[in-house]
Amino acid sequence: AQRVTQPEKLLSVFKGAPVELKCNYSYSGSPELFWYVQYSRQRLQLLLRHISRESIKGFTADLNKGETSFHLKKPFAQEEDSAMYYCALELSGNTPLVFGKGTRLSVIA
Amino acid sequence: GAGVSQSPRYKVAKRGQDVALRCDPISGHVSLFWYQQALGQGPEFLTYFQNEAQLDKSGLPSDRFFAERPEGSVSTLKIQRTQQEDSAVYLCASSLSSNEQFFGPGTRLTVL
Numbered sequence: 438a439q440r441v442t443q444p445e446k447l448l449s450v451f452k453g454a455p456v457e458l459k460c461n462y463s464y465s466g467s468p469e470l471f472w473y474v475q476y477s478r479q480r481l482q483l484l485l486r487h488i489s490r491e492s493i494k495g496f497t498a499d500l501n502k503g504e505t506s507f508h509l510k511k512p513f514a515q516e517e518d519s520a521m522y523y524c525a526l527e528l529s530g531n532t533p534l535v536f537g538k539g540t541r542l543s544v545i546a
Numbered sequence: 547g548a549g550v551s552q553s554p555r556y557k558v559a560k561r562g563q564d565v566a567l568r569c570d571p572i573s574g575h576v577s578l579f580w581y582q583q584a585l586g587q588g589p590e591f592l593t594y595f596q597n598e599a600q601l602d603k604s605g606l607p608s609d610r611f612f613a614e615r616p617e618g619s620v621s622t623l624k625i626q627r628t629q630q631e632d633s634a635v636y637l638c639a640s641s642l643s644s645n646e647q648f649f650g651p652g653t654r655l656t657v658l
Contacts, residue, residue: 481649531577536588
């Protein structure tokens with residue numbers, strides 16, 4: 438079965454420090470990978486997806502098929518980045534997402 | 547435009563009671579998904595529709611759970627004879643064809 442693993446429940450970093458949120462997946466095919474974010478008192482929203490290869494709010498993520506990873510990175514964390522981050526996998530277009538358990542990022546001033 | 551809406555936002559039910567959760571997707575969105583999110587966990591798939599057709603219901607935990615989308619727009623998730631383990635946030639999402647799922651605010655169900 439497909440699985441997404443986010444090993445860190447909580448990650449605390451100082452403002453201005455680099456951030457890396459880890460995500461590993463298990464699937465033998467070629468999935469589509471996403472990062473969703475939930476800010477305090479807001480709904481879950483898409484942050485970025487691997488097929489677009491874009492940087493959103495300074496975040497990037499590279500799909501590494503060899504290591505089956507899709508880690509989320511930002512060189513300089515900001516306080517407004519504090520949120521819950523979920524890595525998700527989709528087997529094919531417009532099908533249900535498989536989510537990891539999430540990592541809470543706390544950026545300390 | 548309006549996003550995905552869900553009602554009620556909070557529901558407290560006594561064990562054994564039936565509940566109905568409503569989802570209004572973004573107008574024109576073909577696909578509609580239901581997820582269950584237990585405390586401290588990520589969302590887990592329950593079922594999904596393409597227009598009015600229920601394409602996959604493999605995630606429904608038991609036959610007490612039932613979902614419908616009769617006119618291909620609004621969807622209702624019904625839980626019969628609620629149990630304490632049904633307590634969770636129920637998320638609805640809709641999408642057009644761009645892979646991006648747009649989520650509603652969720653309904654927090656507490657079963658006493």
